[in-house]
Amino acid sequence: MKPLLVVEGLSKRYGRQSLFQNVSLELARGDVLVVTGANGSGKSTFLRCLVGLETPDRGTITFDGDPSTFWGFSAIDQAVYANLTVAEHLEFTADCRGTEANVRFWLERIGLAAFADRPAGLLSTGMRARLKLALAAQAGPQILALDEPGAALDADGIALIDDLVREQAERGACILATNDPAERRYGNLELAIGA
Amino acid sequence: MMAISLAAFSTKLSGTLGAGLYWVALLFASLLTAPRRFTNEEEQRTGDLLRLVARPHSVFWGKALWVLAELAANAIVLAGTFLLFTGQNVAQPGIFALGLFGTVLALAGATSVSGAMASRARQSTGLAATLALPLLLPIIFLGMAALRTGLGDGVVENGWRSAVGLVGYGIASLAVGPYLFAAVWKR
Numbered sequence: 001m002k003p004l005l006v007v008e009g010l011s012k013r014y015g016r017q018s019l020f021q022n023v024s025l026e027l028a029r030g031d032v033l034v035v036t037g038a039n040g041s042g043k044s045t046f047l048r049c050l051v052g053l054e055t056p057d058r059g060t061i062t063f064d065g066d067p068s069t070f071w072g073f074s075a076i077d078q079a080v081y082a083n084l085t086v087a088e089h090l091e092f093t094a095d096c097r098g099t100e101a102n103v104r105f106w107l108e109r110i111g112l113a114a115f116a117d118r119p120a121g122l123l124s125t126g127m128r129a130r131l132k133l134a135l136a137a138q139a140g141p142q143i144l145a146l147d148e149p150g151a152a153l154d155a156d157g158i159a160l161i162d163d164l165v166r167e168q169a170e171r172g173a174c175i176l177a178t179n180d181p182a183e184r185r186y187g188n189l190e191l192a193i194g195a
Numbered sequence: 196m197m198a199i200s201l202a203a204f205s206t207k208l209s210g211t212l213g214a215g216l217y218w219v220a221l222l223f224a225s226l227l228t229a230p231r232r233f234t235n236e237e238e239q240r241t242g243d244l245l246r247l248v249a250r251p252h253s254v255f256w257g258k259a260l261w262v263l264a265e266l267a268a269n270a271i272v273l274a275g276t277f278l279l280f281t282g283q284n285v286a287q288p289g290i291f292a293l294g295l296f297g298t299v300l301a302l303a304g305a306t307s308v309s310g311a312m313a314s315r316a317r318q319s320t321g322l323a324a325t326l327a328l329p330l331l332l333p334i335i336f337l338g339m340a341a342l343r344t345g346l347g348d349g350v351v352e353n354g355w356r357s358a359v360g361l362v363g364y365g366i367a368s369l370a371v372g373p374y375l376f377a378a379v380w381k382r
Contacts, residue, residue, distance in 0.1 A: 053243055068248050085357035094248040135244070 003028050004173050005050075006140055009060030014044055020193050021046050023059070027143065027173040027189075032165060034187030035177040039195030044075060044178040047145050050175070065142060068097045072141035074132040076148045086112050086131055089120060090138060096100030099139045106134045112155055125152045130160065137164050142172040150180050158182075210348030212281045214339050217273065222268045222335070225302050226327065229262045233310030242314075253375040255311060259372060262310075263303040270299045283346055290354040291345025297361025298338045304368025307332035312374035330368070337361045 003026040010023040019042030027033060036151040037043045050061060051073045063070055087103050094101035107113040108128040120128060129152045135143060149161050151162060165186050168174045176183055184190070208216070210331035236242040274295060278285065285291045330342060337357040344354025 051247065053246060068250070071247065073247055075243075078243055080244060081241055082239070093244075096245075096253070130270045195299075 001028055001050075006062040007050070008062075008119060010046075010049060010056050010061065012042065012049060012056050014045075016142065021138075023064070023144060023191070023193075026101060027175070029172055030169050031173045031189055032169055032187045033173070033175045033189040033191060034184050035175060035193055036179055036184065037118075037189045037193035038179075044077075044147050044194050046191075046193055047073070047075070047147050047175065047177050051145055063121075063142070065140070069099060069139045071144045072139065074135035074136035074145040074149065076129070076151045078132055080120040080128060080131060080135075085117050085119055085121055086091050087116040089131060093135050093138060097139050102138070110134045110160060126154060127155060129153055130157055133160065133164060133185075137168070141168075141169060143171050143175060144168040144172070145175040145177075147177045149176060149178065150183055197340050208281055208283060208356060210283075210286070210346030211339075213277075213281060213346050214342035214348075216281075217277050217340060217342060218335060220273050220277070221270060221298070221302075222331070225274065225306060228265060228269075228352045229302070229306035229310065230252050231310075232258045232262050232265075233307065233314045237314055238336045246380065251380040252373045253306070254380065255373045255376040257302060259307040259369060262307055263299065266299045266303050266306075270295055285345055286347035287345045287351060290341055290351065290358055293358035294341030294345050294354070296336060297341065297358050297365060298334065299335040300365025301338070301361045301368065302331075304365045305334060306373065308375060311372055312379060314376075314379060316332060329370075332369065334361065337364065339340075 005025075007023060007025045011021045012019045023046070025033070025188040035043045035046055045054060049056045051071045052067050053073075078124075081092075084092060087107065090103045091101045092108055102112075103116075107116050110133060111129060112127060115123065115127065120131060123131065129149075133146070133149070136146070144164065146161070148164075150158055153161065160181070165174050165176070174186070176186060178184065236245055277283070306327055309330055312326055313322040337360045340349060340357035341354050341361060343349050344351060344357070
C-alpha cells in the first residue's frame with residue numbers, strides 16, 4: 001500500500017540549537033503517530049514543518065494532494081479571527097478550501113451550537129480549542145495533525161478528540177504532539193523529539 | 196483637506212501647487228491604511244490559519260482588490276472635497292480622470308507589493324511603508340504630471356502620457372505582486 005506521507009531526512013535548527021535531525025518516517029492509512037518530547041524540544045516545530053507553516057533546513061516531505069485539504073492542523077497557540085463568529089469561521093475556511101462548510105453539523109459536534117453567533121474573541125480558551133479542532137477536521141483531511149490537543153479541554157472536549165482521532169484513523173492518518181499519557185495511548189507509532 | 200483649504204483660503208492655487216497638495220493628502224491617507232491590509236494577519240497572529248486554508252494567490256488578490264477599492268474611495272472623496280474647498284478648475288477632465296484612475300491603480304499595486312514583501316517581517320508595517328517609498332517615486336512623478344495637466348498646468352500631451360504610464364505601472368505591479376507574495380507567504 002502506498003504511504004500517505006513520506007518524510008526523509010528532516011532537520012531543523014534555530015540558531016545554534018538543533019531541534020531535530022535527520023528524521024525519516026512513513027505514515028499509512030490507519031496510522032496514529034504520537035510525537036513526544038520535553039517542552040521546547042521541537043514537537044510543535046516538527047508539526048509546523050510537516051503542514052507547511054515552517055520550512056525545514058533539510059529534508060523532504062512528500063504527499064499527494066492540495067495541502068489545504070490534505071492536512072488538518074490545530075495547535076494550542078494558533079489564533080483565530082477575534083471578530084468572526086464561530087459559524088463565520090466554519091464558512092470562511094470552507095470557502096477558502098473550496099469544500100462544504102457543514103456548519104450545523106460541526107456546531108453540534110463541537111458543542112458550540114448555542115454560541116454560533118458569538119465572535120471568537122469572546123469565547124473561552126476551551127471553546128476556541130474546540131473551534132480550532134472543527135476547522136482542522138472540517139474538510140475531512142488525509143492527515144490530521146494536532147498539537148497538544150487536550151490542553152484547555154474539559155471531559156466533553158477530550159471525548160471529542162477521542163472521536164476525531166478514531167474517525168481520522170479510519171479515513172487517513174493522525175499525528176499528535178503530546179506528552180499526555182492518555183493521548184499517547186492512541187498511537188501505534190511513536191517519535192521522540194530531542195531524545 | 197481641511198488644512199489645505201484653510202492654507203489656500205482666498206488664494207488662487209496654481210495647477211502644479213494644487214496637484215502637489217492633493218498628492219500629499221492622498222499619500223498620507225493611502226500609506227496609513229493600505230500596507231496594513233497585508234501585515235495585520237501577522238500582527239494578529241491569524242496568518243497561520245489563513246496559510247493553512249487558502250492559496251497565496253487568492254489571499255493576494257483578495258487583499259489587493261480590497262486595497263484598490265479603499266484607495267478608489269479615498270481618491271474620489273479627496274478629489275471632490277479638494278475641488279470644492281480650493282475652488283480649482285479641472286481644465287482637462289479626461290487627463291484628470293485617467294490620472295486619478297492610474298494613480299489609484301499604481302498606488303494599489305505599489306502598496307500591495309510592499310505590504311506583501313514585508314508581511315512576514317517583524318515590525319512589518321513600518322518596513323512596508325519604507326519599502327513602498329522607492330516604489331512610490333515614479334508614481335508621484337507621473338501622478339503629479341498628470342494631475343497638474345488636468346488642473347490646467349503643463350503640456351496636454353505629456354499629461355496623457357503620464358496618465359497612461361500610471362495605468363501601465365499599476366497593471367505591472369499588480370501582475371508581479373501575486374508571485375512575490377507566494378514566495379514570502381509560506382516559509
